[in-house]
Amino acid sequence: MKRTSKTMSLPTFFNPKFLIIFTIKIYILSSTISNALPTSSSLSNVQFEAENSHNNEHEIPLFRKLNRRHLIDCLSSNPYLQISVNTSSRLSNEQYINVTVSGISRPSDKYWVAMVSPSHSSVKYCPLNTLLYKQTGDLSNLPLLCHYPVKAAFLKNDPDFLTCKKSECKKQGANGSCSTKTCTSSIIFHVINIRTDIEFVLFDNGFNAPCILKRTTPLPFATPNKPLYGHISSVNSAATSMRVTWVSGSMESQQVQYGNGKSVTSNVSTFTQDDMCGGIVKSPAEDFGWHDPGYIHTAVITGLQASAKFSYKYGSGAVGWSDEVQFRTPPAGGSDELMFLAFGDMGKAPRDSTVEHYIQPGSLSVVDAMAEEVATGKVDSIFHIGDISYATGFLVEWDYFLHLITPLASRVSYMTAIGNHERDYADSGSVYPTPDSGGECGVPYESYFQMPTSLKDKPWYSIEQGPVHFTVISTEHKWTPGSEQYNWMKSDMASVNRTRTPWLIFNGHRPMYTSAKSALVSVDLLFVTFVEPLLLQNKVDLVLFGHVHNYERTCALYKGKCKAKPVKDANGVDTFNNSNYAAPVQAVIGMAGFTLDEFSPIAPDWSLKRISKFGYSRIHAKREELNFEFVDSNTRQIEDSFRIIKK
Ligand SMILES: [Fe+2]
DSSP states (O other): OOOSOTTOOSOGGGOHHHHHHHHHHHHHHHTOOOOSOOOHHHHHHHHHHHHHHHHHHHOOOHHHHGGGSOOOOOSOOOTTOEEEESSOSSBOSEEEEEEEEEEESSOOTTOEEEEESSTTOOOSBOGGGGGGGGGGTOOSSOOOBSSOOSEEEEGGGSTTTTTTOSEEEEEEOTTSSEEEEEEEEEEEEEEEOOSSOBEEEEEESTTTSOEEEEEOOOBOBSOTTOOEEEEEEESSTTOSOEEEEEEESOOSOOEEEETTTEEEEOEEEOOOGGGSOOOSSOOTTTTTTOOOOOEEEEEEEOSOOTTOEEEEEEEETTTEEOOOEEEEOOOBTTSSEEEEEEEOOOOOOOSSSOBOSSOOTTHHHHHHHHHHHHHTTOOOEEEEESOOSOOTTOTHHHHHHHHHHHHHHTTSEEEEEOOHHHHOOTTTTOSSOOOTTTTOTTHHHHHHOOOSOSSTTOOOEEEEETTEEEEEOOTTSOOSTTSHHHHHHHHHHHTOOTTTOOEEEEEOSSOSOOOBTTHHHHOOHHHHHHTHHHHHHTTOOEEEEOSSSSEEEEEEEETTEEEEOOEEOTTSOEEEEGGGOOOOEEEEEOOSSSOOOOBOSSOOTTEEEEEOSOEEEEEEEETTEEEEEEEETTTOOEEEEEEEEOO
16 A cells, blocks of 8 residues: 655655755746755745645645644643533444533633544644654744644634633622632534544643643543445446445444345455655654544445445444445446536535634535435436545544545445545655645545556546546546556547447546636646647547636637637527537536635636636536536526537
8 A cells, every 4th residue: 555655865845856846836936037956045935935835725724733833831720620521421423512611710712622532642742743744834833732633612612701601600709799700611513433532622822822721531432333434436337336435443344235135245454654655754644643544344236237226234243234325326338318416626624613624615515515416316426536535644534524425425426536635745656746645645545435446556547427438537647648547548538439428528636727826836737738639639528627626617628729619509508519529628626615716817718617616517418418517505506507519
């Protein structure tokens, strides 16, 4: 599983390749031309730009910077201070826990509570870890807590706290009045089964200079081995076999029971801190962001029918069983019709008022809207094209992401492409040496989302569903001529039988075109040079990318020029007639969760629609017609649509 070279001799950020790339970005942006490697003054520019770019790209919240602050001792103790939880000593698989802090003499906006796991995690000042954080691109006054909290919340989130509406009298005065009054705050935490026990810790002095006041006792989960977070993916185009993948604290094989009494045994895998990327300076995944993933179980169920409903459950007598789930197989490749949802860059967000590492604010509305669609039974499959969970080295967030998508991914085929936030890290084999995966280097991604790829760390594949052939690439692995992936995508697209699957859709993560303000750093121009000709040669109908966090679609586009523009049909919908093929239509669909990107003030000629709202795309393909819709996840309204026909 190991991706990285442990022989890397320099910390990631000081890796020459890394410096060169960011130096180039700075010089492009500032129009300052220099071919020299950074001097000490340009190094600070590099650092500034890297941090700026990192902050823009990663939207580092204040909470994330918590780990870069010094933890000091609280100077005073309060004899009345208490922290408690309204739950039994053994936690269920999902619950909202009310954490109550009482006995506070003077309400302040500096108090906060963190949920940590496992309970023995060190949340003390950890000065030797200071170096570890430099690779994140933030070289400011560094840390630190020794282990990162799962989530945290200020006591002032309780609207009654600062005004002390919930008070107790701890000491009566001589005249019968209260001489010592204390205040109480209650904060709700959404907790899911992450297998390792948890603890709530009360801090004072805010995120900037926290000190520990109180801890609860450790709270274990009642069933840490419980099979959870099952999701399904296609293994081939026949749609008669499907892969079920789930997570459990137990390494013993379990089963999927499905259909009428059929059963198949799971293969079990896991990964460790040693499987994560890093160098002399450890990555978040190797160190302060690590959380034990338990065991990933996967099993391929066979003998199914395409486009057919069936039920399944997974687990064993020893660890218990999941609920029974209703699932529908996608249509077989070559059949007449497919309805699928597609998007990129979704991530996750807390379902409580806490903060956590790397929140994608649109993700909840997008998941909820798509879950409604899936529940109607009209959706055949889902394609999530990169930047999946944004765990980026904070491993517990994979559990929260898997929990979030369960209503979708357990019921229809959930197919994925890899993004920079799953794969990239210096000296690890990724095309781009940025630290965007936080040291994960694709290992957790490939464990949780086992696509029909040929080998580990070669995450490109094709699949056919209904009348569509999907060619799915990794923009994060070499794709230039002569590379293994280039040869594969060339032969894959050339081999498509367009009578069997008239539609050819090309999926990847980084776009070839965007008119977002971030275009300079989001688009690799070599992608247009080397890969776009293959799309034209093979008459690709539709190209879907993410990475840029908005929605944008193009004309029939090649080398930055419109080869054809759509005409309005009787309903006023833009329509391309690919019976007279001109070039691929491209759409950026990275609007599924991450903070939205702004567009440049002027749209280029090739850009036909630009929308910066959260949502997803809904694509309905029949043999002679492909209908594309962009759905606003907050309003459920169709904000844009277009058609490609072959008649
Ligand atoms: Fe991305």
